[in-house]
Amino acid sequence: MTPSHGSESSLAISAQNLTKTFGTGEDRVNAVDGVSFDVEPGTVVGLLGPNGAGKTTTIKMLLGLVTPTAGSVQVAGQDVAANRYDLYNHVGAMLEGARNVYWRLTVRENLEFFAQLCGHTLTDARGRHHRLMEQFGLAERADEPVSSLSRDMKQRVSLICTLARRTEVIVLDEPTLGLDLESSIELRREIRRLAERDAMTVLLSSHDMDLVEAICDRVIVMHEGAVIADDRVDNLIDLFEVQSYRVVLEPPFPDQLRAELDGTYETHNWTQSSDHVQFDVALSSGSEFYDLISALQAADVTLRSARSLGSDLGDVFLELTDRSNPIGSTPEGR
Numbered sequence: 001m002t003p004s005h006g007s008e009s010s011l012a013i014s015a016q017n018l019t020k021t022f023g024t025g026e027d028r029v030n031a032v033d034g035v036s037f038d039v040e041p042g043t044v045v046g047l048l049g050p051n052g053a054g055k056t057t058t059i060k061m062l063l064g065l066v067t068p069t070a071g072s073v074q075v076a077g078q079d080v081a082a083n084r085y086d087l088y089n090h091v092g093a094m095l096e097g098a099r100n101v102y103w104r105l106t107v108r109e110n111l112e113f114f115a116q117l118c119g120h121t122l123t124d125a126r127g128r129h130h131r132l133m134e135q136f137g138l139a140e141r142a143d144e145p146v147s148s149l150s151r152d153m154k155q156r157v158s159l160i161c162t163l164a165r166r167t168e169v170i171v172l173d174e175p176t177l178g179l180d181l182e183s184s185i186e187l188r189r190e191i192r193r194l195a196e197r198d199a200m201t202v203l204l205s206s207h208d209m210d211l212v213e214a215i216c217d218r219v220i221v222m223h224e225g226a227v228i229a230d231d232r233v234d235n236l237i238d239l240f241e242v243q244s245y246r247v248v249l250e251p252p253f254p255d256q257l258r259a260e261l262d263g264t265y266e267t268h269n270w271t272q273s274s275d276h277v278q279f280d281v282a283l284s285s286g287s288e289f290y291d292l293i294s295a296l297q298a299a300d301v302t303l304r305s306a307r308s309l310g311s312d313l314g315d316v317f318l319e320l321t322d323r324s325n326p327i328g329s330t331p332e333g334r
């Protein structure tokens, strides 16, 4: 079944000024504070943010599981506040730690149950179910009750039940947490396939930067309840030009120099031997690189090599959340 996109709006997701406050008085928490974003159909969007940034609360508001204090949200053309039950025909979700499958049913029965719930005929769905069970290493356990499977396998069942429904929008909260490497790779492949071939929209929250960088068209970064960046992954990496270098030095290496470098730069992975001293350093501009070289020269230390490790989404994420720069303002030091 090719998803039929909602009629009221051509956007897959439209969140306007979403706000959620928990508690009152001193216990009041502004979990989500005026978040707005639109997502076009067929886009894979990563929702990133440190713990407590408001990702899960945002996701739950998109799914109608938490009622916003203010703001509105449409998903797959459905106004979430008005059409909560209709919404579930258009949206599939796997929330972190959620047991959204029936443990007494077998893997195959779960797939068939959820397929029938959203109106798929079993003759159409069986081929797809078989392929997903093969892909996620569950084919040999297809006729066993979910209760007899390992925790990791239960998660895979929950994941394929969500993917197999082929709803217009899929929401996944920390989908790779607890998955083995092979299943993680299959998940990446399947998500890209669903987006590219079937124009399905996927919103996923994850701390797994490699996953997000590999499969997301766009990332929304949240911090303290607000959106602090919303752009294509490659644009964010270009914008910050955070570069990590591996620096190798010849001994002797004065003791106080390490403390000086640690105080001035973001350094990691120090190793020291009789033959060399090595560390990694993240630099946000070319001039910082030359400052570092000058500091080494001033301390009379010989540089053996400085190799760029490239910059990735992980570097950008740290940069954004450490400094909490709204995109559009110039990052510090540039």
Ligand SMILES: Nc1ncnc2c1ncn2[C@@H]1O[C@H](COP(=O)(O)OP(=O)(O)OP(=O)(O)O)[C@@H](O)[C@H]1O
Binding pocket: 022, 023, 029, 030, 031, 032, 049, 050, 051, 052, 053, 054, 055, 056, 057, 058
């Ligand atoms: N039901 C609740 N009652 C009170 N406070 C809550 C509730 N749910 C979330 N919060 C608070 O709201 C803030 C945002 O939480 P949320 O779970 O949305 O963040 P998150 O970005 O998903 O974090 P994590 O990555 O740790 O899951 C946190 O300070 C959290 O403690």
